[in-house]
Amino acid sequence: MWSLVTSTISVAVGNVIPHYLLFLLSTILVLTPLDPAKAAQDFTVFRAQQYDYQGVNLGTRASVMNCESQALSSRLGNLEGAQVPKPPVVVICAYYDAMSAIPSLAYGSDANGSGVVALLELARIFSRFYADASTTPKYDLVFLLSGGGKFNFMGTKRWLDQKIEDTTGLAMLDAVTQVLCLEGIGTARFGSDLHVHLSRPPKDGSFSQRLVNSLKLAAQLHPFPLNNTSTESSSVHVVHKKINLNQELLGWEHERFSIHRLPGMTLSSWPSVQVANQWRQTSLDGGPLSHFTGSASKSSRMRGAVDPVVLARNTRVVAEALARVLLDLDMNESAMNTSALIAEEVSCAFRIVILLVYFLSSTSLVI
Structure with a gap:
């Protein structure tokens, strides 16, 4: 029948x-030239829920699944300081992946390609200091590129868990003096000011307080570019946000370190977590070069919100502030407060930054 x-x-x-x-x-x-893996957003599938180590729900059965198998990995580099017993460690980190409602459009030029570009430029700049014994600071610099940034900073969490389980890694964490996270520093959409996001106010005389003061000074020494003929002074604002352990999702990457009682901060152009969450998951952040003419005054040279001139300037501000703290320069001397230590010619140039941004945003980096 x-x-x-x-x-x-x-x-x-x-x-x-x-x-x-x-x-x-x-x-x-x-x-058809369509890639089935990249077209995974065209249909919805039911998948098992995913959990982190504490059993917190991180997924949903009705969410979109990417057919490609993605590995969560982190990249680590370091510059060894002067040969002193138990040298203090400064960690500079940024996550490299992106998220969007349309995975094939998840370029993440500003969130967080700008942070990755700044981290790579900082590694290049400070490698010159550490190459000469006369200018080598006493601090060890650790550069961390983490994955899973848009997934509640799971790459950073995994890296910390691995360090805690290892004796050598635990000793390194005990020596951490400061953690500086970089995110969303390539745009002038929210003004020329930078924001330092902290979980708690820094103590007097601590590395964090000296770094914040150096950032404010560096922002004045490196004016914000308006166009080819004029500049604008900018300032650095400190934003305090306590960690709410009752919430599943963290607001900033440095909160992963603050949970383990490591002093951390996030430097960003975004003034608040609400603004950050909007730009972390947008499909309008990135793409390849659109109208590159070689002129540093046209913001239309990039798709998305990243302006290479702004990103290069903000990177110089971070390099200037870090160099002053790492080299223990006295900010009370007026002569040291009127001239920049990091020159524009020897630091991050516009063309280097624009090539790095293009390389990182030429393909989608969906998790």
Whole structure:
């Protein structure tokens, strides 16, 4: 009986749909240039919920699944300081992946390609200081590129968990003096000011307080570019936000370190967590170079919110502030407060930054 019903349905469908349409659809599927893995956002599948180590729900059965298998990995580099017993450690970190409602458009030029570009430039700049024994600071610099930044900073959490389980890693964490996270520093959409996000106010005389003061000074020494002929002074604002352990999602990457009682801060152009969450998951942040003319005054040279001139300037501000603290320069001397230590010619140039941004945003970095 079932075979008779099936045969009847097949005949009915065959009478309604022309046979040549079946061959046409098959031909289109064969000749189409679409990648099935990148077209995963076109359909919704049911998948098992995912959990972190504490059993907190991080997924949903009705969410979009990417067919590609993604590995969560972090990259680590370090510059060894002067040969002193138990040298203090400064960690500079940024996450490298992106998230969007349309995975194939998850470029993440500003969130967080700008942070990755700044981290790479800082590593290049300070490698010159550490190459000469006369200018080598006493601090060890650790550069961390973490994955899973848009997934509640899971890459940073995994890296910390691995360090805690290892004796050598635990000793390194005990020596951490400061953690500086970089995110969303390549745009002037929210003004020329930078924001330092902290979980608690820094103590007097601590590395964090000296770094904040140096950032404020560096922002004055490196004016904000308006166009080719004029500049604008900018300031650095400190924003305090306590960690709410009752919330599943953290607001900033440095909160992962603050949970382990490591002094951390996030430097960003975004004034608040609400603004940050909007830009972390947008599909309008990035893409390849659109109208590059070589002129440093046209912000239309990039797709998305990243302006390479702004990103280069903000990177110089971070490099200037870090250099002053790492080299223990006295901010009370007026001569040291009127001239920049990091010159524009020897630091991050516009073309270097624009090439790095193009390289990082040329393909989607969806998690």
